[in-house]
Amino acid sequence: MTCDELRAGLGAYLDRELGVAHSLDAEEHLTFCMSCQWAYAKEREFRALLETRLPRPPAPAGLRARIRAALDAEARPRFRALLTGGRRWAALPVALLVLLALAVGLRPLMAPAPPPPVSELVAQHQVYSRVDGPAEIVSTDQAAVAGWLEQRVRFAVPVPDFSPAGIRLIGARLSALSDREMAYLLYEKDRQLVSLFAFPRRGVTLPSGGWIDVGDSSFYVTKVRGVEVVLWVQGDLAYAVVSPMSRETLLECALTVRRLARTTSGSGA
Ligand SMILES: [Zn+2]
Numbered sequence: 712m713t714c715d716e717l718r719a720g721l722g723a724y725l726d727r728e729l730g731v732a733h734s735l736d737a738e739e740h741l742t743f744c745m746s747c748q749w750a751y752a753k754e755r756e757f758r759a760l761l762e763t764r765l766p767r768p769p770a771p772a773g774l775r776a777r778i779r780a781a782l783d784a785e786a787r788p789r790f791r792a793l794l795t796g797g798r799r800w801a802a803l804p805v806a807l808l809v810l811l812a813l814a815v816g817l818r819p820l821m822a823p824a825p826p827p828p829v830s831e832l833v834a835q836h837q838v839y840s841r842v843d844g845p846a847e848i849v850s851t852d853q854a855a856v857a858g859w860l861e862q863r864v865r866f867a868v869p870v871p872d873f874s875p876a877g878i879r880l881i882g883a884r885l886s887a888l889s890d891r892e893m894a895y896l897l898y899e900k901d902r903q904l905v906s907l908f909a910f911p912r913r914g915v916t917l918p919s920g921g922w923i924d925v926g927d928s929s930f931y932v933t934k935v936r937g938v939e940v941v942l943w944v945q946g947d948l949a950y951a952v953v954s955p956m957s958r959e960t961l962l963e964c965a966l967t968v969r970r971l972a973r974t975t976s977g978s979g980a
Contacts, residue, residue: 712736836953840904846882869971905954912949
């Protein structure tokens, strides 16, 4: 950031309306540029003076409504671009976001946060879908992966075959859900990660609403940040399939696991 750029954005910076990236640039510039430090101090002094000395005139009647209307008209297309643009959140000043929330209503974005185990599972899925080599044991062999898990977790985990749906096994890793041990099986189709989690259900608060019945089984289904989640309970374990793939595909996977888990726990007990 040059001196000129900093001076131009000084007001916005002081109003905390510069956006994260530019604010960081400005901060960095201010750590070494004496002349901008001076300008910054002066501007701050001036603003402080304004705040204490000048009485605030009341906003003329109807102003608020006009601002809302203007924002409404202007904000909608931009807001839509935001939804598809993803990363552009950072460039928007917080104050504008708040106004946008008031003006157009952030209902879909402000949907109630998913219950803790669900958001944690989605977070893990998202982290491991971004790393190279997310599995600790890399193997497409069900028996090898099952054997690896058997030696590391205290509960029996079925390793299903999703290949009829074109979803192939990558491997597995050990994970944790709120400090409880969790088995994490990784699958992939078309470069999209399919995460299958299994963890002891005891002590985990599962969502109360949002369950659907498929056949004789109940599944909790939701979509969080573009990722589908299907979660269910079977015996002492809870399972979850998490992926950006379709809900139907995930439910198919879930039913496959259910069938397999039924036979696994039946023979193991
Ligand atoms: Zn400077």
